[in-house]
Amino acid sequence: MKKIILFLSIAFSFAACNIDDDGPGISYTYVEILDATLPAYFIVDEEYEIDITYDIGSDCNTFSSFEYNGRPHQEHDSIFEFYVNAIVSYDPNNVANCTDTGLIKTTNWTENFKLNSDQYEVIRFNFLSGTNTDHTAKYLTRDILVGEPEDTPEETTE
Known part of the structure; x- marks a missing residue:
């Protein structure tokens, strides 16, 4: 019985490895943010939509996510900074309809932001x-x- 279990575990371990798959996997890259539409000011506890326009690079790329983090400004304690990056993915195994002819796409994204x-x-x-x-x-x-x-205050003329 022990020999059968050992044989099956060795067989399963070899079956789990696919040595024919040496192709690249999905890759992720940052893309250029072209513009952002923000409100003129933020009121505490109000929720705002932030539109971000970014260049997706080509029709071979797919939008993945936004990466963002915030921290107090190093020199001015009255400023809080957010750093925002747009990320796209490219899957070389899924390019059947992909024509990388330098096509540039721009897409808007909305994030709800609450201070x-x-x-x-x-x-x-x-x-x-x-x-x-x-x-x-x-x-x-x-x-x-x-x-x-x-x-x-409006100026008054006398």
Whole structure:
């Protein structure tokens, strides 16, 4: 009985390996964010839609996700920064209808954003928009004020 179990476990381990599959897997890459539509200001506990337009690269790519994180600004404690990256995937095993002729697509994405604190005066969004010649990240930066702007009194003429 022990020999049968040993033989079956060895047989299953060889059957699980497919040595014919040496093709590449799905790859992910960042793409350029072209524009972002944001409100003029954020009010605490309100929810906002943020439209992000990005270049998908070609019709061989599929939008995967947005990667974003936030942190307080290093020098100004009144600013909170978000860094946003758009990610697409490419599956070389699924290219039956794919024609990589340099076709560029731009798609909008909406994320619901809710600010939970008025601890910061400015929310700074840094959208990855490419790389510089020295291969450092280049960002499209938008600063959004926190709190409704004060109404300016109308000028009176006497």
